[in-house]
Amino acid sequence: MNQQRRILLAKTGLDGHWRGPSVVAKALRDGGFEVIMIGMTTVDEIVQAALDEDVDLVGLSIGGHIEVAERAVLALREAGIDRPVFAGGVVPPWARKRLEAQGVEVYPPGSQLPDIVAAARRLTGLSVAQ
Amino acid sequence: MRQFDQQRWLRKKWETLSEIPLRAHYGPEDIPAEHLARLGSPPGQGPFLRGAYPQGFRSKPWRIFQLSGFGKPEDENERIKFLLAHGETGFLMEHDRNTADHLFNVDHPEVQARSEDVGLTGAVMQSVRDIAICLDGIPIESTYGHAGGAVVQHAPFALAGYWTVAKRRGLDLARLAGTGQSDYFLTYLGCVTKQQVPTRAGLRLNVDIMEFCNRHLPRWVPISIAGYNGADTGLNAYQELGSVFANAVEYLDEVKRRGSMDMEAAAKAVGGMNFRCCMDIFEEASKLRAARAMWHQLLEERYGIHNEKVMNLRIHVVTAGSSMAYQQPLNNIARGTLMGLAAVLGGAQSLGVSGYDEALSVPSEHAHQMSVRIQQILQNETNVCGVVDPLGGSYYVESLTADLISKGWEFFEEIQKRGGFLECLDSGWLHAKAHENQNADMDAQASGERTIVGVTDFVEDHAPFEVDGFMGVGDAYEVACDRLQELRRTRDGKAVGVALKQVNAACRGEENVMPAMMAALEADVSLGEIGDVFREVFGDWDTPITA
Numbered sequence: 001m002n003q004q005r006r007i008l009l010a011k012t013g014l015d016g017h018w019r020g021p022s023v024v025a026k027a028l029r030d031g032g033f034e035v036i037m038i039g040m041t042t043v044d045e046i047v048q049a050a051l052d053e054d055v056d057l058v059g060l061s062i063g064g065h066i067e068v069a070e071r072a073v074l075a076l077r078e079a080g081i082d083r084p085v086f087a088g089g090v091v092p093p094w095a096r097k098r099l100e101a102q103g104v105e106v107y108p109p110g111s112q113l114p115d116i117v118a119a120a121r122r123l124t125g126l127s128v129a130q
Numbered sequence: 131m132r133q134f135d136q137q138r139w140l141r142k143k144w145e146t147l148s149e150i151p152l153r154a155h156y157g158p159e160d161i162p163a164e165h166l167a168r169l170g171s172p173p174g175q176g177p178f179l180r181g182a183y184p185q186g187f188r189s190k191p192w193r194i195f196q197l198s199g200f201g202k203p204e205d206e207n208e209r210i211k212f213l214l215a216h217g218e219t220g221f222l223m224e225h226d227r228n229t230a231d232h233l234f235n236v237d238h239p240e241v242q243a244r245s246e247d248v249g250l251t252g253a254v255m256q257s258v259r260d261i262a263i264c265l266d267g268i269p270i271e272s273t274y275g276h277a278g279g280a281v282v283q284h285a286p287f288a289l290a291g292y293w294t295v296a297k298r299r300g301l302d303l304a305r306l307a308g309t310g311q312s313d314y315f316l317t318y319l320g321c322v323t324k325q326q327v328p329t330r331a332g333l334r335l336n337v338d339i340m341e342f343c344n345r346h347l348p349r350w351v352p353i354s355i356a357g358y359n360g361a362d363t364g365l366n367a368y369q370e371l372g373s374v375f376a377n378a379v380e381y382l383d384e385v386k387r388r389g390s391m392d393m394e395a396a397a398k399a400v401g402g403m404n405f406r407c408c409m410d411i412f413e414e415a416s417k418l419r420a421a422r423a424m425w426h427q428l429l430e431e432r433y434g435i436h437n438e439k440v441m442n443l444r445i446h447v448v449t450a451g452s453s454m455a456y457q458q459p460l461n462n463i464a465r466g467t468l469m470g471l472a473a474v475l476g477g478a479q480s481l482g483v484s485g486y487d488e489a490l491s492v493p494s495e496h497a498h499q500m501s502v503r504i505q506q507i508l509q510n511e512t513n514v515c516g517v518v519d520p521l522g523g524s525y526y527v528e529s530l531t532a533d534l535i536s537k538g539w540e541f542f543e544e545i546q547k548r549g550g551f552l553e554c555l556d557s558g559w560l561h562a563k564a565h566e567n568q569n570a571d572m573d574a575q576a577s578g579e580r581t582i583v584g585v586t587d588f589v590e591d592h593a594p595f596e597v598d599g600f601m602g603v604g605d606a607y608e609v610a611c612d613r614l615q616e617l618r619r620t621r622d623g624k625a626v627g628v629a630l631k632q633v634n635a636a637c638r639g640e641e642n643v644m645p646a647m648m649a650a651l652e653a654d655v656s657l658g659e660i661g662d663v664f665r666e667v668f669g670d671w672d673t674p675i676t677a
Contacts, residue, residue, distance in 0.1 A: 013247050014228040014240060016677035017321040019363055019452075023568050039676045040324065042243035064491065067246035092490040092599030109456040109489040110585040113572050 005124040006034045008055040010046045012072060013063040020088055020109075021061040027113040028120055043072045047079045055083060056124040062089040066099055073102050084123040088116070132587040138578060147410040148366035150533055156525035165532035168423050173477075173518040175438065177426035179419050179531070181477045182442040186518030187509075191219075192473075193274060193480035194505045195446065199224030199252040200492055201603040202610070203263035206253035210268060212495065216502050220274035220480065223264060223288075224252030226606070230284045231317055232325040233661025236610040240325075249606025251492060252278070256610065256657045257617050261291040262298070271301050275308040280356070281323075282332035285312030285339060287660050290647040293347070309351035309402065312336050314377060315359035318555045319564065322677035324670060325661075329552040331668035335643060337384045340399045341391050342644035351402040353381070358448045361406035364564030364571070367417045368534050372541025373560060374403060374421070375428055376551040382433060397429050398440040408450035409465065411472040413534070416527050418445055418476025419519070420534040446480045447473035454488035458584035459597045462486035467504050474514050475521050481505060491599030558674025614656065621654035629653040630663060637667040 007028055009021050016039070025035045036053050038045065050058055058076065062069045073085050087099060088107040096106045105123070107116055118128050144152040153160075161169070168177050174184030183189060196213055198221065199206040210221045228234070228248050234241050235256055236248060248254060255261050255278075268275075270292075279288030289310045296306050314332065317323040327335070336353050343352040357365075357374040365373060378400050385396040405421065407414040425443040429435040449469035454462045466483040473481050483501040485493030493501070509515055521527040545554050554560045574580035581587045629650040636646040650660065 011677070012244070014232060014244055015251070015321055016317065016323045018675060018677040019320075019564075019568055022565055022675075023572050026565075026569055027572070037676045042240070044243070063247075064250045065247045068244050090489060090491065092487075093596060094598060110582070112576050112586070114576050 004032065004034050005057065005120070005126065006036065006053060006055040007057045007059055007120060007124075008046070008050050008053055009035055009037045009059040009061065010049065010072075011040045011061045011063070012043075012046075012068040013065070014040055015063045016040060017063060021059075023113065024059065024088060024116055027117050031117040031120065033120060033124075043068065043075050046072050047075045047081070050076060050081050050083065051079065057120060058083055058085045060085060060087040060104075062087050062091055064090050066091060066095040069099065069104070070102060073104060086119060086123060132578060132581075132589075134587075143579065146367070146413040146530070147408065148368055148413060148534075148537075150413070150530065150537075156529050158525060160525055160529040162532050165528060165535075169522065169528060174442070176441055178422040178442045180519040180522050182422060182444055182479065184518070186477065187474075187515035188518075191509050191515055192478055192505075193220045194218045194502055195220040195222060195274075195276070195480040196482045196498060196501050197222045197224055197448070198493075198498065200600070201249045201253055201606045203253045203255055203260045205249075205603070205606070206264050207266055207268070209495070209498070210264075213498060213502060214268070214273065216499050217506055218502050220276065221268070222276035222482070223278040223292075225278045225284065225288060226250070226252045226254040229254055229256065229610075229657060230278070230288070231281050231323050233283060233287070233657055233664060234325070235614055235656055235658030236607060237614060238658060245607045248610060249603040254606055254610040255288075255291065256614055257654055258291045258294045258651045259617065259654070260613065261288075262295050265292070265295050270296060270299075270308070271306070277308060277310045280311040280313060281317045281326070282312050282314060282335060283327045283661075283664055285310050285353075286335055286643060286647045287651070287657055289339065290644065290651040294648065294651045303347050305349065306347055307349040309354055310339070311356055311404070312339060312353045313356040313359070313404075314551075314555060315356045315363075318671070319560055320359035320363040322561075322673050322675055324673055324677070325665070326671050327664050327668040328671045329555050331664075333380060333384055333552065337381060337388065338642045338644055340381065340385065340396060341642055343399065344391050344395050352399050354402050354404050354446065355400065356404040358404050358406040360560070360564070361408070362450055362452045364567040365560070366567055367410075367413050368537035369541050369563060370405065371417060371421055371424060371534060371538030372545060373551065373554075374405070375424060375538070376542050376545040376554070378403075378425075378428070379432065380551050386433070393433055394435055394437050394440045397433065397435055401425060401440065401442070402444045402446070404446045404448065405478075406450050407447050407469045407472040407476070408453050409469060411468060411475070412521070412527055413530060414469070414472040415476035415521055416531040417534055418447070418473065418478060419521075419527075419531045420538060421445065422477070423531075424535055424538055445476070445478045446482075447476075447478040448482045449473070449484045451484045451488045454484055454486065455582060455585050456489035458590065459486055459490060461584050462488065463500060463504070466501060467508070470504055470508055471514070474508055477519060487597050487599045490597065494598065494600045497597075556672070556674065561675050617654060617656060625653040626655055626659075629655050630659055633660065634663050634667065637663060
């Protein structure tokens with residue numbers, strides 16, 4: 001189980017704010033993960049990329065509304081992808097609860113990078129302590 | 131969980147947020163001689179270090195100017211009226227970013243794939259009819275308006291739409307005051323957008339807007355360089371200064387090359403800019419003072435302009451959205467107040483205070499009202515409006531201002547060496563600079579070097595005060611789909627075809643695109659159709675980063 005873990009990072013919305021995903025991507029790469037960033041993509045493209053890249057974890061950068069993210073999670077499951085999903089971005093508490101009910105871990109603004117990297121380790125079956 | 135720690139406090143490295151080292155106190159020896167010369171002029175006189183106007187806020191308090199919009203045009207109209215009723219003194223229209231930033235109609239596959247997001251960040255306005263609904267009952271002849279069009283390629287449509295509504299109301303465009311933004315920092319740096327015109331095509335569109343306003347709307351601020359979006363992406367205070375002025379010279383050099391507009395008029399057209407104020411109060415106030423002096427110097431030295439009437443930089447400030455915390459959100463009321471104070475101490479002409487629920491959602495009605503109230507409290511209860519440039523002469527602030535000016539010019543020169551502002555957007559060099567700072571900021575938070583209350587320290591598992599944030603937009607997408615169909619059904623198809631041909635020809639040729647754009651809006655041409663022309667003629671920008 002020492003193979004490098006692969007994480008897909010995608011943006012669900014048509015809004016290219018990149019500051020959040022870019023710091024997360026760097027922290028994950030520094031933490032030993034391979035990160036595949038696909039930017040602004042539709043649900044179908046996210047599913048396709050998760051299949052093509054055979055990733056261990058899917059990260060969604062969500063700007064505001066969460067319905068598209070909810071659809072992305074459902075579509076991943078329908079495509080037989082059972083990999084965990086985590087999400088970050090401007091997600092109000094009521095929306096966070098809805099995503100968590102779908103099994104998505106949510107990292108809102110203010111989340112610290114070491115916590116996100118630790119979550120990625122845990123979610124991909126690595127021991128949390130590096 | 132971190133709490134106050136005396137040892138950590140004593141080890142603290144005292145420096146500004148731009149990492150300018152701080153001493154425990156400052157004296158007269160800290161003010162460089164060349165800076166003393168700047169300090170010698172009173173407010174309202176070049177180099178305007180001490181303020182744009184002699185009487186400062188006594189003659190005119192800063193404009194209370196909040197971004198607003200979501201949902202259907204009716205929803206945005208209602209929110210604008212709400213804010214004006216509570217004392218906002220100008221209004222800013224937000225257009226739905228899914229459609230506006232990309233020049234897509236709602237039936238574009240990229241928008242349909244995310245239909246739930248439509249209307250979240252601004253009202254959907256696909257034609258002049260929608261803009262008219264958004265402006266219904268708002269006296270734009272007497273209220274300073276921001277027409278939207280923050281994004282370069284969207285500005286021609288948004289401005290032409292607003293002006294067409296004004297013309298239909300019988301208003302004289304020559305007397306209409308307002309602004310758009312039409313700026314690079316948002317979609318070429320802050321939230322990188324794939325489907326938009328290349329930077330050089332954007333320059334052409336913006337200088338066309340400047341020329342058009344010069345001829346027909348002399349009271350309109352045609353473009354407003356928005357350092358805010360660079361700063362909130364990660365550029366520090368002096369990088370914001372350097373990049374803003376590097377952007378300005380792209381416009382002024384292009385005007386000079388074309389020779390189609392008086393340089394003094396061009397200087398005035400570019401001289402309304404937008405900066406960010408974040409939590410480092412003295413650095414941010416110093417930055418605004420520095421900006422005025424730098425603008426004056428640039429116009430004089432690079433363009434030989436000496437007419438002081440066009441050399442006083444007017445500044446709009448938006449308080450840093452990224453400084454607003456998700457955790458314990460009511461703390462953000464204090465943050466908004468302090469960042470707003472920095473803007474006022476720096477002598478801003480207008481101000482938007484980000485909502486206390488900024489990190490959760492677009493502003494709820496209550497958060498929006500609070501942003502107005504914060505500004506009214508500053509204006510009316512604190513006496514900060516009584517004296518111009520109250521920090522002027524402080525050894526610390528003058529030293530810091532002088533530092534920011536020299537570091538700002540260094541950054542400006544670095545951009546010039548790398549081919550200029552547009553080249554630094556195309557190459558991703560500015561993105562890399564912002565990214566360095568983003569990472570340094572996160573590292574400083576994680577290591578304990580930087581404290582953010584309620585976020586890195588003084589954390590509570592159960593927030594003592596929760597807020598809901600904005601709850602959603604309802605039927606914006608469905609209504610926009612219906613209206614698009616209705617538009618297509620009820621407009622004069624032949625006139626639309628003619629108007630689009632004219633826009634196409636103008637884009638391909640060298641003539642100013644704005645007259646054709648005005649005719650297109652008048653003929654009910656839709657947003658997406660303008661986008662189709664731009665995509666066909668100009669192509670898409672080759673983004674330097676994945677976004």
